[in-house]
Amino acid sequence: MNVTTRRSAPSAMPASLPSAVAPALASKQTPASALDAFAGDPNFMTSLARGLVVIQAFTQQSPQMTISQLSVKTGLSRAAVRRCLYTLTKLGFAGAEDGTRYSLRPRMLTLSHTYTTSNTLSSAAQPILERMSAALHESFSVATLDGEDIVYIARTSVSRVMAVDLHIGSRLPAYCTSMGRILLAWLPVDQLEQYLATVNLIPHTTRTVTSVDKLRLILRNIRRNGYALCDQEYEVGLRSLAVPVYSPSGRVVATINLSGNAPRMSVFDMQTRFLPHLRNAANELSVFLR
Template sequence: MTESAQSNEGREQIQIAKHSSGFAEDHAGDPNFMASLARGLQVIRAFSEHRRNLTISQVSQTTGLSRAAVRRCLYTLKVLGYVGEDSKRFSLRPQVLTLGHAYLSSTPLAVVAQPYLDKVSEVLHESCSAASLDGDEIVYLCRSAETRIMSISLLVGTRLPAYCTSMGQVLLSQLPRDALEEYFARVRLVARTERTITSVPELRTQIDKVRNAGYALLDQELEAGLRSIAVPVRDGRGCVVAAINVSTHASRASLDDMQTQFLPPLKACADALGSVLLG
């Protein structure tokens, strides 16, 4: 595992543990909130590309849940076929894919976007992706990958911080003002590289620029060597439902190249895709 991947994994562990430790407090007194279900979902989220086989202790450390709670969750998930066990180490089973399949199969964008992304990727010989905003993160819905640029694999379901990704900045720029200010008030800006924006005033200025320009162009803010450009996708009512981007290595395309060569086909793709999405 590279140093960058280890760093990303550490940040993900902290985020999962922080979220897990706070959910019970946030929903204390809510008679309709099922804490046991929330704990089970947290246990599933503990597994990732770099954490495929985990012990009870490791899941407990990652989620912030007690060993007893983790043991019961893993036992239940194992009985249901979502988790397997080998020598006291647990891993996800293919059955877990059914949890996301219902969403992907019922989301028009996820269903129809693939050929559009494939066409852009074929023309530019670079990776093209689509994502939506979920809380403070973007979630990859569809992807056409020419090459692997980042230290982590970007797959359907991958989550990344919105503030330091091109698709994230595009989607943030389309939020209502009050929702955006709430985001600025709670977001924790962590330096992923020396170019990452780490101050709220600077990020606010950047999001304003993205809103006015209609696209976001990021130069190595998420990971060293990674450049990306993104535009919004609007449905039949003109509402932004997702963002699409093209990413490349800094050695293959300058910022000017991305604006002159990548942006036009990316906008054309967003328009074509949006035209088939009903409002």
């Protein structure tokens, strides 16, 4: 398989830093070094940014870390990590049971809850997805684009359809997912070309598209057809279908999808039985954005 590689930066880019930081990461080695792009900006709070870098260093694979481990992972000095953890601990967002290995605390959930309850798209999407899941007994999601990834902002799941446990806030690569391709297909031309010039098309399965030219053609067809169907490109056995969600101005601001087990759910079924439901849900969700 011919894998297209368009950048020399490490693939372990921190996914949820602000989009303004992403370009800097392309030529840097650590999350902390990306903050150098804002050096000299009197309005940029470096201490706050460092705290966010520390928070985002905790993952499902690394839920507990020492100061030394966090320093290596983030690129921040041990002293800076220690001050960030001290502040987060005092505020109840982090802690260390044994005094050395830190982890995030449940109070972190208040931050995500604030987003989901204050964001019109997220709060409006959840009941729509739940209603569809109850009627169709399938798993549905809504996501937006953040850098090179999609981010789940609403989700219902009637069964485990992926090896990873997806939830609100989960991130997946845009290029090999149905929701990601919807969001890419409706990007302004200059933004799409910038994305295609830098993205690293990693083959997650033998079906993953790893050619920029082929991906560009697929995105063109998606825009023409009005939906994206991704067949086992991110994970073997996973098939998904997505449609765009439009704002009143006609801009695609999100995407809604159905995901299911490939042996159980055929492509024909998705296109004939489920596509109309997805389009109706997307239209309903668009009403809340007016």
